[in-house]
Amino acid sequence: MPAMIATFRALAEPNRLHIVELLRQGPRPVGHLVRRLRLRQPQVSKHLRVLSAAGLVDVRVDAQRRIYALRPAPLQQLELWLEKYRRLWEGNFQRLDALLDNLKSSEQKSRKKKHLRRAIGSDHP
Amino acid sequence: MPAMIATFRALAEPNRLHIVELLRQGPRPVGHLVRRLRLRQPQVSKHLRVLSAAGLVDVRVDAQRRIYALRPAPLQQLELWLEKYRRLWEGNFQRLDALLDNLKSSEQKSRKKKHLRRAIGSDHP
């Protein structure tokens, strides 16, 4: 799961996310990215290094050029991780919370709130 | 798409990711998180603030306690974003690149490489 952190950190930088989006269309040499982004060549190289360290990107050497390509693995991992959360919006799980909240608004508060507290927000569930 | 950045930034911090994982099991008061994480209460509150600002989390007030709950929206967005990349590992797209790379290893380089350059890594695709 520290792999997940590396992925998030890499993608949290706007320019890097942009690079990833550009590479979605296929492998590209550095110069191509430099022209698309509002960045100078050294920064692009640096960002590519970070992406590479995070395993998000792969280099292929072609003479003086380096062709960078997306590596699917980290994104697959990300999708895998996300799946654990899908029930949050697929099932009506968790919205139970909002429902109870609404109910609470149309009642006197003291006794009922204690019930809710034990039922949902309990500290020792 | 700056929303995506906010999500990534929020999740890029290990403790915050941990909080999110904990909240996956349902809404929880701050104290519960404090006990689970290796963090002091103020830091947890701060991290919750960041998560809240990123829209990843929601508060419900219950007397002195604040019950935090995951908000599905940003994660849904994330999944949506990821879908654009799914073809990277579903189709055999992009692995074309690795294939050509392997071929290259078992041939003389000069003429062939020029062809590859134009075909794949071109600067003006």
Next chain:
DNA sequence: TACGAATATTCTTGTCAAGGAATATTCGCT
């Protein structure tokens, strides 16, 4: 009303990461 529980906020400090500028490296070509 005073107190304690639960949580938030402020201030400070150290660390790390991103951009800028300059330079180094590598390769093809003539």
Next chain:
DNA sequence: AGCGAATATTCCTTGACAAGAATATTCGTA
């Protein structure tokens, strides 16, 4: 051999941010 193109690396400065410590706020309750 030397030059220019393409890319990487280094050094520096600055800003953001996380942790620590201390304090403030809010609420229920005796």
